[in-house]
Amino acid sequence: MSEPLVPEVASALYANAAVSHCRLFYMNEAQQPQVERLQALVTQHQLSLSLVTELVTVKLNQKNREQLCVESTQPILLLDDKNKLSWLSNGLSVTPEWDKLQRRVVSAGRKTELLLQAAKTTADSQVIDATAGFGHDSLILASTGAQVTMLEQQPIMALLLLAEQHRMSAQPNWQKLMARLQIINTDALSYFDNHYLADFQGNLAMTKAVDVVYLDPMFPNDSYQDSKTGKGAKVGKLMQALHHLASPPTAAQELQLLQSAQAVVSAIDTHKQQGRVIVKRPKDAPLFAQQVPDESWHNEAVRFDGYFLSV
């Protein structure tokens, strides 16, 4: 692209070599407070990102966006004129867009949401969504009144989630739901180890009981297809983008994830029902970690496999 962008501030300098530089484009000077707010989220949540902010002086049409992605060696984030943060992946801008889920969240119940049939969350439930992604399933889980801890390993995704939570918290009808979500940028296995499994040997009293661990790991694109017909649901734009950031777990990682999740829900006496681990799969995908679930629920596209732990 010729000269549409004016590099402005390079900020949030980190000595840590693991920090990724990420370009943050914004549209006008009046957005400085929002840009600063994003920088503050990065610092507050110790995201391993360094945001290099740039004021965009031209309209970013689709062609420009594609070209930018081809030319840039660093990931690009866009703060649009409505202060919605998105990530530019291969020219596509992807963002959690929780407001688009409003109708679904309001009417969510066990009749309408297969996930809720499987997870059986109530207003008292403590849930860990160990693979938060764009947070859509977390919102459905939290719609029941449950507290949801959202774990996301990719710092860019975590920033998108945190920015979306901040943006949506400004809307009065979303505030209660937003307050039930806790977003943490971490690998789920390390989180389980540090907060549950390590404590299991020492200090159980410090650890919060968990009723449900939810896993929706990445799976290969072709797992969406019927193994016999080769037909199946198309991978959506959001998942396509995620495939550039995250990979499906190996067989060994699948087993580790499932076993750790099961250990977390059984680590402490849950007060009400059985603890359960729910795993989302494409409808015809092989079993996660080759483990047979206690119960499954499916529709034409997806399957939820439930692994129950009696207390």
Ligand SMILES: C[S@@+](CC[C@H](N)C(=O)[O-])C[C@H]1O[C@@H](n2cnc3c(N)ncnc32)[C@H](O)[C@@H]1O
């Ligand atoms: C298929 S997406 C989840 C989509 C999500 N259920 C939603 O509703 O948007 C999987 C996400 O889990 C994250 N992830 C995969 N393995 C993880 C792990 N071990 N710990 C934390 N996050 C993980 C990936 O980075 C990706 O964002």
